[in-house]
Amino acid sequence: MTNISATTAIDHAAGAPRVARRKSPTARGRLPVLILFLPPALLLFTIFVIMPMGEAAWYSLYRWDGYGLPEQFVGLRNFEVLFKNSAFLTALKNNFLIIVVSLLLQIPLAIWLATMLANRITGVVVFRLIFFLPYVLADVAAGLIWRFVYDGDYGLFAAVAGFLGVETPYVLADKDLAIYAVLAVVVWKYFGFHMMLFIAGLQSLDKSVLEAAEIDGATGWQKFRFVTLPLLGSTLRLSVFFAVVGSLQLFDMIMPLTGGGPFNSTQTMVTFLYNFGVTRMQVGLGSAVGVVLFVICVTLAFSYKRIFMRHD
Amino acid sequence: MTETRTAIRMSAGTKIYLYVSLTIIAAVVVIPLLTTALGGFKTLGDLRVNPFGLPVEWQWSNYTDILFGERYWRQMMNSLIIATLTVFLTVSVAAMAAFTFAHVKFFGATFLLNYFLIGLMFPAATAILPLFIRIRDLGLLNSYWGVVLPQVAFGLGMSILLFRNYFRNLPEELFQAAFVDGCGYMRFFWHVTLPLSRPIIATVAIVSFVASWNSYILPLIMLNSESIYPWPLGIMVYRGEFGTEWQLVLAFITLTILPTIIVFFLAQKHIIAGLTAGAVKS
Numbered sequence: 001m002t003n004i005s006a007t008t009a010i011d012h013a014a015g016a017p018r019v020a021r022r023k024s025p026t027a028r029g030r031l032p033v034l035i036l037f038l039p040p041a042l043l044l045f046t047i048f049v050i051m052p053m054g055e056a057a058w059y060s061l062y063r064w065d066g067y068g069l070p071e072q073f074v075g076l077r078n079f080e081v082l083f084k085n086s087a088f089l090t091a092l093k094n095n096f097l098i099i100v101v102s103l104l105l106q107i108p109l110a111i112w113l114a115t116m117l118a119n120r121i122t123g124v125v126v127f128r129l130i131f132f133l134p135y136v137l138a139d140v141a142a143g144l145i146w147r148f149v150y151d152g153d154y155g156l157f158a159a160v161a162g163f164l165g166v167e168t169p170y171v172l173a174d175k176d177l178a179i180y181a182v183l184a185v186v187v188w189k190y191f192g193f194h195m196m197l198f199i200a201g202l203q204s205l206d207k208s209v210l211e212a213a214e215i216d217g218a219t220g221w222q223k224f225r226f227v228t229l230p231l232l233g234s235t236l237r238l239s240v241f242f243a244v245v246g247s248l249q250l251f252d253m254i255m256p257l258t259g260g261g262p263f264n265s266t267q268t269m270v271t272f273l274y275n276f277g278v279t280r281m282q283v284g285l286g287s288a289v290g291v292v293l294f295v296i297c298v299t300l301a302f303s304y305k306r307i308f309m310r311h312d
Numbered sequence: 313m314t315e316t317r318t319a320i321r322m323s324a325g326t327k328i329y330l331y332v333s334l335t336i337i338a339a340v341v342v343i344p345l346l347t348t349a350l351g352g353f354k355t356l357g358d359l360r361v362n363p364f365g366l367p368v369e370w371q372w373s374n375y376t377d378i379l380f381g382e383r384y385w386r387q388m389m390n391s392l393i394i395a396t397l398t399v400f401l402t403v404s405v406a407a408m409a410a411f412t413f414a415h416v417k418f419f420g421a422t423f424l425l426n427y428f429l430i431g432l433m434f435p436a437a438t439a440i441l442p443l444f445i446r447i448r449d450l451g452l453l454n455s456y457w458g459v460v461l462p463q464v465a466f467g468l469g470m471s472i473l474l475f476r477n478y479f480r481n482l483p484e485e486l487f488q489a490a491f492v493d494g495c496g497y498m499r500f501f502w503h504v505t506l507p508l509s510r511p512i513i514a515t516v517a518i519v520s521f522v523a524s525w526n527s528y529i530l531p532l533i534m535l536n537s538e539s540i541y542p543w544p545l546g547i548m549v550y551r552g553e554f555g556t557e558w559q560l561v562l563a564f565i566t567l568t569i570l571p572t573i574i575v576f577f578l579a580q581k582h583i584i585a586g587l588t589a590g591a592v593k594s
Binding site: 029030032033034036037038040041042044045047048049050051052053055056059066113116117121123127128129130131132133134135136137138139140141144145146148149151153154155156158159188192193196197200245248249251252255256270273274277278283286287290291293294297298301 | 322330331333334337338340341342343344345347348351356359360362363364405406408409411412416417418424427428430431433434435437438439440441442443444445446461462464465466468469472496497498501522525526528529532533544547548551556558561562565568569572573576577580583584587588
């Protein structure tokens with residue numbers, strides 16, 4: 001979760017001229033501090049973030065196994081191969097599906113729970129803690145736990161099916177069902193984080209507006225729909241942004257659950273990159289996936305910023 | 313998390329609806345975790361017929377064998393070393409850079425800050441293959457640094473941003489006083505800025521520690537001998553080895569997530585605040 005609200009950030013930095021805030025006195029030794037304080041960050045960032053990204057773009061034009069220098073120039077062939085590969089297309093579709101589910105299921109669930117837990121009711125702290133707990137667990141651990149839950153022989157699903165007297169479903173081995181099983185785990189793991197964002201948002205709302213609505217005779221639902229929800233706008237946009245960016249890089253959780261299978265039905269872009277690019281050392285193809293992911297992330301970040309986050 | 317709202321009058325009906333809904337969701341969260349922990353106490357046969365209930369006979373040996381073995385501790389130690397190095401480097405490198413952005417005027421400052429913020433926009437996964445080749449060519453494959461350095465680099469954008477926003481909001485008067493007294497930038501950083509910045513240092517430290525503790529893809533690609541694996545890689549190997557002996561795998565999972573859960577409950581306020589503030593404040 002590092003690439004949070006990226007574009008908000010950029011605006012802050014480049015953004016509006018600071019209101020003649022700092023007529024700061026200049027201290028001695030400006031040069032030494034620059035020479036000592038900036039280069040470590042600059043070097044690390046350039047060597048391990050910017051250059052690899054640039055190299056990904058470069059390598060994506062070659063067929064290369066990672067040894068020696070990339071010499072076999074193939075133009076855009078890697079991208080062509082990629083977009084004809086059915087596993088990659090499934091991966092794109094799955095990433096899209098994960099985004100949709102995050103937006104249509106997870107965020108409403110988070111808002112619903114937040115409206116209940118933003119009030120001071122008995123046990124509120126306990127519920128908040130429990131709901132947030134999956135978020136702090138590693139994706140890998142969450143994936144393994146649910147692999148057990150879904151297990152057709154030993155897991156909870158087996159037990160429930162046995163109890164109901166139906167045949168045990170092997171959810172993760174079924175190429176039509178597996179992706180939905182993965183989606184459920186995604187929601188299970190991340191709804192608490194979004195809930196916390198909304199609780200923070202709800203608590204910073206101006207209560208007098210809600211009271212005014214109440215005096216005007218608004219029902220609970222009306223208050224929520226026409227007062228609370230619009231006022232939560234900036235939190236909602238933030239939450240959507242996280243959900244989208246997080247969905248695009250989903251990897252850790254898929255590996256223990258299905259590893260991308262059965263029959264590539266649960267690949268995401270990053271598991272595809274790993275399964276086809278890294279393990280087979282197809283540097284060109286893998287880099288091409290990286291480039292596609294990069295383009296999607298950056299386009300989404302900028303257009304989202306332009307369209308929705310103008311006012312924040 | 314300050315409770316700004318006063319208690320709200322609720323009818324009995326609303327209350328029932330509220331608590332029933334909350335309890336159902338809480339059950340969905342907790343049951344998988346509980347059955348995992350309990351499952352570690354069962355025999356395989358017990359697990360098969362009775363995944364929900366208490367163990368018929370508590371198999372403490374599932375847990376003690378792991379605890380008395382060397383493997384579990386080695387993985388925890390590896391994770392701890394990697395996370396500590398990551399936190400230490402992230403905090404110091406990012407705080408220093410952010411300080412120059414917040415307090416030192418120099419040509420190209422805005423441009424440079426934006427340069428760092430590019431890093432917020434894409435995940436490490438996009439550049440994982442070139443990153444692997446770079447680490448290999450630097451001779452850092454299969455070493456802690458091969459994981460730590462990229463982790464720090466990808467955390468820099470966020471951390472610099474958090475630090476800079478915080479530093480800029482420190483009271484202006486401090487500066488004037490310090491500089492009039494002839495205090496240089498470095499001394500100011502060390503003696504004034506840092507001591508006043510504990511909350512933001514804590515936030516950055518928590519965010520980078522949790523990210524590193526849980527990270528999987530970077531170690532997966534950079535490390536190849538089990539002696540140096542952090543725990544997320546370790547449980548995957550363990551699971552591969554013990555295949556369907558779920559009771560052992562469950563015990564192992566429980567023990568590996570136990571530190572996280574304990575620390576989370578002990579420091580829940582700070583952790584929740586850190587992880588969500590890290591998100592909101594940027």
